[in-house]
Amino acid sequence: MINGQQAIDKSGCDGYSETMPPMPQDPDVWLFDLDNTLYPARCNLFAQIDVRIGRYIAERLGVSPEEARVVQKKYWREHGTSMRGMMSLHGVDPRQYLAYVHDIDYSPVPAAPALDAALAALPGRKLIFTAGDVAHAEKVMERLGVARHFEAIFDIAAGDWWPKPHRQIYETLVKLHNVDPARAAFADDISVNLKPAADMGMRTVWVRTHESVARAADSDLSHIDHQTDDLATWLTDWVATRSQR
Numbered sequence: 692m693i694n695g696q697q698a699i700d701k702s703g704c705d706g707y708s709e710t711m712p713p714m715p716q717d718p719d720v721w722l723f724d725l726d727n728t729l730y731p732a733r734c735n736l737f738a739q740i741d742v743r744i745g746r747y748i749a750e751r752l753g754v755s756p757e758e759a760r761v762v763q764k765k766y767w768r769e770h771g772t773s774m775r776g777m778m779s780l781h782g783v784d785p786r787q788y789l790a791y792v793h794d795i796d797y798s799p800v801p802a803a804p805a806l807d808a809a810l811a812a813l814p815g816r817k818l819i820f821t822a823g824d825v826a827h828a829e830k831v832m833e834r835l836g837v838a839r840h841f842e843a844i845f846d847i848a849a850g851d852w853w854p855k856p857h858r859q860i861y862e863t864l865v866k867l868h869n870v871d872p873a874r875a876a877f878a879d880d881i882s883v884n885l886k887p888a889a890d891m892g893m894r895t896v897w898v899r900t901h902e903s904v905a906r907a908a909d910s911d912l913s914h915i916d917h918q919t920d921d922l923a924t925w926l927t928d929w930v931a932t933r934s935q936r
């Protein structure tokens with residue numbers, strides 16, 4: 692906890708960014724969530740994915756769209772993801788499921804030259820840590836134009852189909868990619884996804900969206916070190932602050 696004395700600003704998403712005091716050791720590995728972190732939440736890819744999940748369940752179980760919606764929500768509540776419910780109770784192949792639900796239009800994701808420049812200037816290794824699959828991550832990064840910066844994509848298959856914030860997958864990631872949590876930083880739009888990372892000693896960056904701020908209302912945010920509404924700007928400021936030391 693770097694800024695424990697500093698109140699977390701939950702007032703809105705209006706470009707707020709912050710510069711933190713110098714730290715003894717800067718991260719040498721940066722982990723980035725993908726969805727709504729590397730691209731703006733307003734792209735709303737999840738609305739498309741949500742429709743595909745409902746359609747998949749309706750087709751697979753032979754039920755109406757309304758019944759599928761009920762199942763989708765129930766499995767999400769009881770199994771962590773709708774996919775895990777479909778795997779556990781209906782023997783669904785997760786690879787086939789993910790290919791189906793990610794068969795969407797990626798054109799809402801814009802090119803991101805500012806993010807590309809910020810990542811180019813940021814020292815250290817960079818990895819993607821996503822609850823999607825590799826194919827989805829590659830399509831998003833192709834649209835953004837930032838794929839060249841990332842040495843690996845740690846996806847939901849690599850995490851044995853568990854989503855964040857399941858602690859075990861964070862452990863798997865650091866072992867698999869030889870990451871020292873004390874020298875790592877993790878950026879995600881969902882505040883609770885940052886908690887296991889903080890518990891392991893990572894620096895945390897909350898990329899706030901309107902939805903994730905609303906979801907975090909009244910929750911404990913003491914595990915968050917930094918917050919921003921614009922990741923590219925925050926990273927650029929971070930690098931500028933380091934170079935002035």
Ligand SMILES: [Mg+2]
Binds near residue numbers: 726727728
């Ligand atoms: Mg996300």
